[in-house]
Amino acid sequence: MIEFYNVNLDINRVGILRNISFRIVKGEFTFLIGPSGAGKSSIIRMIYMDVFPISGMVVVDRYSSAKIRRREISMLRRKIGVIFQDFKLLTDRSVFDNVAFSLHVVGERNKEIKRRVLKVLAEVNLSHKRNQYPDELSGGEKQRVAIARAIVNNPIIVLADEPTGNLDYASSVEIMNILERINKQGTAVLMATHDAALLKKYSHRQISIDQGVLNKK
Amino acid sequence: MKIWFSFIEGIRNIKRAKLASTITITSVAFAHLLIGVFLLFSVNINQIIGDVRSKIELEVFLEADLSVKSGRSVEKKIIGLEGVKDVKYISKEDAAKRFQEEFGRNIYEVLTFNPLPSSCTVKVKKGYRNYSFIKKLSTEIGRIDGVDEVKYQKQILSLIDRYITIVYAIAAAAGIILIIIAIVLLYNTIRLTIYGRKDLIDIMKLVGATKTMIKRPFIVEGFVEGLFGALIASVILYGSILLIKRYIYPYVVNAVEIYIILLISGATIGIIASGMSLVRHLKEI
Ligand SMILES: Nc1ncnc2c1ncn2[C@@H]1O[C@H](COP(=O)(O)OP(=O)(O)O)[C@@H](O)[C@H]1O
Ligand SMILES: [Mg+2]
Numbered sequence: 001m002i003e004f005y006n007v008n009l010d011i012n013r014v015g016i017l018r019n020i021s022f023r024i025v026k027g028e029f030t031f032l033i034g035p036s037g038a039g040k041s042s043i044i045r046m047i048y049m050d051v052f053p054i055s056g057m058v059v060v061d062r063y064s065s066a067k068i069r070r071r072e073i074s075m076l077r078r079k080i081g082v083i084f085q086d087f088k089l090l091t092d093r094s095v096f097d098n099v100a101f102s103l104h105v106v107g108e109r110n111k112e113i114k115r116r117v118l119k120v121l122a123e124v125n126l127s128h129k130r131n132q133y134p135d136e137l138s139g140g141e142k143q144r145v146a147i148a149r150a151i152v153n154n155p156i157i158v159l160a161d162e163p164t165g166n167l168d169y170a171s172s173v174e175i176m177n178i179l180e181r182i183n184k185q186g187t188a189v190l191m192a193t194h195d196a197a198l199l200k201k202y203s204h205r206q207i208s209i210d211q212g213v214l215n216k217k
Numbered sequence: 218m219k220i221w222f223s224f225i226e227g228i229r230n231i232k233r234a235k236l237a238s239t240i241t242i243t244s245v246a247f248a249h250l251l252i253g254v255f256l257l258f259s260v261n262i263n264q265i266i267g268d269v270r271s272k273i274e275l276e277v278f279l280e281a282d283l284s285v286k287s288g289r290s291v292e293k294k295i296i297g298l299e300g301v302k303d304v305k306y307i308s309k310e311d312a313a314k315r316f317q318e319e320f321g322r323n324i325y326e327v328l329t330f331n332p333l334p335s336s337c338t339v340k341v342k343k344g345y346r347n348y349s350f351i352k353k354l355s356t357e358i359g360r361i362d363g364v365d366e367v368k369y370q371k372q373i374l375s376l377i378d379r380y381i382t383i384v385y386a387i388a389a390a391a392g393i394i395l396i397i398i399a400i401v402l403l404y405n406t407i408r409l410t411i412y413g414r415k416d417l418i419d420i421m422k423l424v425g426a427t428k429t430m431i432k433r434p435f436i437v438e439g440f441v442e443g444l445f446g447a448l449i450a451s452v453i454l455y456g457s458i459l460l461i462k463r464y465i466y467p468y469v470v471n472a473v474e475i476y477i478i479l480l481i482s483g484a485t486i487g488i489i490a491s492g493m494s495l496v497r498h499l500k501e502i
Binding site: 074105107149 | 419422427430
């Protein structure tokens with residue numbers, strides 16, 4: 001489902017990733033681990049085709065970085081949910097509207113939007129906070145809103161870039177539980193992290209990267 | 218549904234950047250107010266000038282002892298000329314009658330003979346009532362056999378024609394400058410909201426919005442600000458005209474077309490300005 005073939009990435013002519021090859025299959029839960037600056041975020045950005053390799057190829061679903069068109073990038077992203085360390089919520093609207101936003105943007109019908117948003121908010125245990133604003137939520141709750149937004153479009157994979165980086169241990173575990181539950185329902189999860197304590201608790205496959213190069217195990 | 222969503226987001230943008238939006242709407246309103254004043258001024262001036270022009274006629278004096286028969290044939294020749302609406306032949310006797318009507322005395326009693334020449338009064342068709350045509354027409358008539366002299370209100374006509382062009386040119390130049398100012402202001406407001414809404418644009422991109430979908434709220438924003446500014450200007454103008462009509466000059470002309478032009482102009486300017494701003498700034502963020 002996701003395949004990297006000898007990928008090299010430069011940003012501003014500086015080498016960021018060197019000769020990266022791996023694959024992630026449908027429904028898999030994978031950790032992407034490595035120290036800060038190793039290139040984890042860059043790999044995630046390449047998957048949602050925000051940056052492109054200078055050589056090699058990234059294949060996601062049926063799209064290839066070599067020949068994807070702009071319009072197809074939009075279509076691809078509708079099948080991918082992304083969450084970040086800093087949540088990236090819109091502070092000028094309620095929890096409900098933050099989640100609904102990603103459905104409005106793709107032109108979904110109001111009735112359907114309402115149904116699906118309420119459903120995912122229940123899945124992340126935030127139904128009772130649907131009318132509150134992001135600034136009124138704890139970090140863990142904000143990340144759960146971000147997860148709800150990421151999964152409301154029924155993606156084939158959730159990309160999580162250090163989703164617990166700003167959270168205390170208890171909240172981190174809560175987020176992990178939700179991600180695992182989503183994964184059990186068939187959605188693949190790729191989670192970048194360097195949180196050793198958390199990693200010890202989970203036995204999922206790990207892809208390890210350091211200074212732009214994969215560590216062979 | 219999609220449009221409704223874009224509309225709501227556009228309004229959100231306007232509300233978020235309250236100061237910039239207010240300044241822009243005010244400027245658009247101001248520009249359209251002045252444009253509206255120019256347009257209404259032109260319409261009214263046109264009306265007045267039209268009245269003046271419609272009264273303009275040529276007086277063709279015929280040679281002193283021209284017979285009525287020859288006079289009538291001059292009349293026929295004039296009627297055949299381009300731009301002539303109608304011609305009225307006035308014989309020596311008619312002229313004497315008119316003298317009597319106007320001055321209350323019989324010309325034969327005053328002078329014992331009738332010095333008044335026979336003449337033709339020539340009216341010109343609408344669209345031909347300008348200085349250069351009438352000048353040409355008068356020379357043409359002057360060349361007809363039996364015609365002594367052609368007179369018309371040369372000064373008024375040439376004055377109108379000389380200054381009307383200048384007035385229109387100034388109004389048009391001012392209008393264009395004002396529109397450009399309005400576009401620049403709108404362009405910059407949209408630029409500010411584009412930068413100010415990087416969070417929104419990033420998330421839109423992330424969840425798979427197409428480029429059109431990303432642009433739409435900003436287009437709506439420009440459209441609404443442009444239209445709203447023009448609407449404010451229209452309301453002020455309309456009110457002022459009603460007041461002028463009631464208290465100052467009851468014959469003032471109030472043309473609905475002008476308000477339609479203003480609204481269309483505001484909306485169009487808004488869309489153009491935000492479109493330009495998007496082309497320029499969307500890829501920068
Ligand atoms: N926009 C950028 N411009 C220049 N260098 C960048 C940019 N983004 C990332 N980098 C560099 O790329 C390397 C990998 O970054 P990143 O993928 O963010 O690592 P990680 O997520 O593992 O911390 C780092 O050395 C970082 O400085
Ligand atoms: Mg990172």
